[in-house]
Amino acid sequence: MKENMLVLEMLLKNKIITRQNIAERIDEVKRTKNSILDLLVRDRVITEAEIVLIFHNEWGFEPYDPRKDVLDRCVLPFFSKEQARKHLVFPLNQEDDDQLTVLMADPTDEETLRSVKRIADKRLKILVAEKDCIQNLIGKHYHQKYANQKSADLMKPGESNETTAEPTIITLVNDLIEEGVSRGASDIHVEAFPQKIQVRFRIDGVLKPIGLLNQETWKGVITRLKILGGCDIAEHRHPQDGAFTTTHEQRQIDVRLSIMPTIHGEKVVLRLLDEKKFLISVDDLGFSNEQKQLLQEIIEAPHGMLLVCGPTGSGKSTTLYSLLNGLDPRTQNIITIEDPVEFQMEDINQIQVNEKIGLNFASGLRAILRQDPNVIMVGEIRDEDTAEVAIRAAITGHLVLSTIHTNNAIASINRLMDMKIPLYLLSVALRGVISQKLIKRLCPNCRKKALASEAEKRLLGITDQDIELFYPVGCSLCHGTGYQGRIAVQEVLKITRRIREAIGKGEDYDTIRKVAIEEGLKPIEESLKRHLILGNTSISQGLEILTFENEWHR
Numbered sequence: 001m002k003e004n005m006l007v008l009e010m011l012l013k014n015k016i017i018t019r020q021n022i023a024e025r026i027d028e029v030k031r032t033k034n035s036i037l038d039l040l041v042r043d044r045v046i047t048e049a050e051i052v053l054i055f056h057n058e059w060g061f062e063p064y065d066p067r068k069d070v071l072d073r074c075v076l077p078f079f080s081k082e083q084a085r086k087h088l089v090f091p092l093n094q095e096d097d098d099q100l101t102v103l104m105a106d107p108t109d110e111e112t113l114r115s116v117k118r119i120a121d122k123r124l125k126i127l128v129a130e131k132d133c134i135q136n137l138i139g140k141h142y143h144q145k146y147a148n149q150k151s152a153d154l155m156k157p158g159e160s161n162e163t164t165a166e167p168t169i170i171t172l173v174n175d176l177i178e179e180g181v182s183r184g185a186s187d188i189h190v191e192a193f194p195q196k197i198q199v200r201f202r203i204d205g206v207l208k209p210i211g212l213l214n215q216e217t218w219k220g221v222i223t224r225l226k227i228l229g230g231c232d233i234a235e236h237r238h239p240q241d242g243a244f245t246t247t248h249e250q251r252q253i254d255v256r257l258s259i260m261p262t263i264h265g266e267k268v269v270l271r272l273l274d275e276k277k278f279l280i281s282v283d284d285l286g287f288s289n290e291q292k293q294l295l296q297e298i299i300e301a302p303h304g305m306l307l308v309c310g311p312t313g314s315g316k317s318t319t320l321y322s323l324l325n326g327l328d329p330r331t332q333n334i335i336t337i338e339d340p341v342e343f344q345m346e347d348i349n350q351i352q353v354n355e356k357i358g359l360n361f362a363s364g365l366r367a368i369l370r371q372d373p374n375v376i377m378v379g380e381i382r383d384e385d386t387a388e389v390a391i392r393a394a395i396t397g398h399l400v401l402s403t404i405h406t407n408n409a410i411a412s413i414n415r416l417m418d419m420k421i422p423l424y425l426l427s428v429a430l431r432g433v434i435s436q437k438l439i440k441r442l443c444p445n446c447r448k449k450a451l452a453s454e455a456e457k458r459l460l461g462i463t464d465q466d467i468e469l470f471y472p473v474g475c476s477l478c479h480g481t482g483y484q485g486r487i488a489v490q491e492v493l494k495i496t497r498r499i500r501e502a503i504g505k506g507e508d509y510d511t512i513r514k515v516a517i518e519e520g521l522k523p524i525e526e527s528l529k530r531h532l533i534l535g536n537t538s539i540s541q542g543l544e545i546l547t548f549e550n551e552w553h554r
């Protein structure tokens with residue numbers, strides 16, 4: 001280990017060591033090729049922590065704080081194990097696309113720093129850490145299985161393959177899926193371009209570049225995925241679909257595979273359906289206590305229809321699965337018909353729509369009714385035929401849960417009226433409607449509280465007082481975005497006698513909404529305001545809901 005004279009000078013200057021301490025060790029240094037610093041630490045003249053402090057006080061490097069500076073395993077491939085060991089560097093995370101945070105034991109060593117910069121090929125944010133700490137991290141995270149595969153296969157353009165072990169495709173595919181699941185990705189995209197094979201994850205609705213694969217590996221990966229998904233491995237010219245199931249931390253992960261031939265090769269999208277995301281207890285779905293009470297009343301009715309509405313990607317299926325999961329499948333016959341079955345549930349009979357053989361929502365539902373069901377979940381009501389069978393099921397002693405693609409609870413009623421459902425049937429069948437939207441959740445680690453502006457207060461309909469709201473900042477936990485995950489904002493409409501009468505008379509949207517609000521409907525803005533005050537989200541995320549709802553009901 002070579003000596004860093006600058007550090008020794010600073011230790012001397014700060015009177016942490018004496019010239020005597022150094023002089024006593026010169027002989028041993030010559031003999032053993034250890035550095036004086038190492039010997040001083042060994043002999044407990046100084047501690048590693050004191051060296052870190054010198055880098056901080058004299059050069060301004062921030063010390064590594066494991067509670068604050070989180071590790072993102074995706075950046076490990078920036079260095080191979082050998083490179084990390086040689087330069088005592090450990091990649092920690094990436095706040096945006098061009099800045100990599102690394103831990104270094106000695107950032108003042110110019111030569112090492114140059115090598116590290118060249119290998120990373122990124123702007124570096126350097127945190128200084130104890131040598132032992134970096135060695136431990138390297139030992140712990142660059143273990144055989146992960147590091148060799150990843151640094152060999154998920155690599156940056158132009159980087160040579162420094163590792164010697166031949167990667168096994170099976171491990172690489174497993175790692176890819178594991179990485180996606182552990183980062184909460186909903187989809188993994190692997191796409192071919194002339195110069196590169198790109199991997200991206202969709203996290204919280206946004207696609208993020210993750211790394212690159214080389215051409216040769218990619219061929220193996222695609223074959224492996226086709227085998228797992230039950231696809232034809234010899235077919236390269238037609239689109240193919242497949243599915244398989246894997247596990248992660250004892251959870252079931254269903255993977256749906258879609259392969260599409262593009263001009264540069266086959267593009268693969270893996271949709272990850274994580275049991276953790278679907279089996280959220282109703283308590284964790286974001287409902288207020290009052291809304292939970294209403295839901296309980298709706299679902300306890302022996303029969304009738306409960307609808308969940310909202311745009312695509314608003315978490316309607318998650319809410320349905322959570323509601324189903326709260327029922328007792330041992331004493332009730334619960335059957336679902338879905339397109340597609342997004343998540344497999346224990347003790348529940350799930351049917352997959354198959355248009356090719358004429359098994360659609362309506363025909364499937366008719367068949368289900370002959371199976372002595374208690375509870376029926378219909379994936380989506382999107383045509384008159386399905387609407388009618390579902391409504392009839394709801395009035396003949398079944399609890400029917402379904403989704404409908406509308407913007408709010410009242411609009412769902414009008415939508416069913418437009419589908420020519422007889423008003424007397426609709427008014428008797430419908431028990432309740434949940435309207436739901438997903439918005440980004442503020443990172444609880446870095447959000448900050450501040451006084452709301454006049455314009456923001458106007459949006460919330462507050463004019464006479466000052467209020468404080470929460471705003472995004474960005475930290476390593478949220479990759480600098482200020483947000484982590486999403487929350488649902490909802491309105492829960494319970495159909496009361498007065499609302500039922502209004503439906504029976506075929507009243508228009510405005511009239512039914514007026515009655516519903518008189519009957520206690522808390523519109524979705526109310527739920528949003530509750531989340532804003534609690535600091536769960538920011539006003540910029542709620543803007544669409546606030547402005548849209550204001551326009552719509554002006």
Ligand SMILES: [Zn+2]
Nearest residue numbers: 443446475478
């Ligand atoms: Zn944060």
